[in-house]
Amino acid sequence: MIELGLREGNGPILVRDIAAAQGISEDYLEILLISLRKAGLVRSFRGASGGYTLARPAESINALEIIEAVEGSLLPLDCLNNSEICERSSTCAARDLWQESAEAMRFVLKATNLDTLCSRQRDKIATPDFHI
Numbered sequence: 001m002i003e004l005g006l007r008e009g010n011g012p013i014l015v016r017d018i019a020a021a022q023g024i025s026e027d028y029l030e031i032l033l034i035s036l037r038k039a040g041l042v043r044s045f046r047g048a049s050g051g052y053t054l055a056r057p058a059e060s061i062n063a064l065e066i067i068e069a070v071e072g073s074l075l076p077l078d079c080l081n082n083s084e085i086c087e088r089s090s091t092c093a094a095r096d097l098w099q100e101s102a103e104a105m106r107f108v109l110k111a112t113n114l115d116t117l118c119s120r121q122r123d124k125i126a127t128p129d130f131h132i
Contacts, residue, residue, distance in 0.1 A: 012051030039069035
């Protein structure tokens, strides 16, 4: 998604170009793109000038949408989705901690849009990391 955001406005991007730029396999990327397309985050175009683009402007797509599209729920415990599966849910302090952690993570991811991630990526590219 960051690669598509960085190239926003340049027309459809080929799967092989995205995969090469991100250092991932085309097969794996295709799987991700199917999920992202079903979630309405990317559009696909067929033909000689085909490829993928963002379905919406980068500033209107948040990190939570992206992660949930490819990973599903971020809740770390099944009992957070359904308290009835555990008889101790209402008296479990650990469950409360996991619930608070999940809510904090969702808040940060929802507050971070793709445009912000692209800006951060551009800054990292512009400032090489040197080691001596």
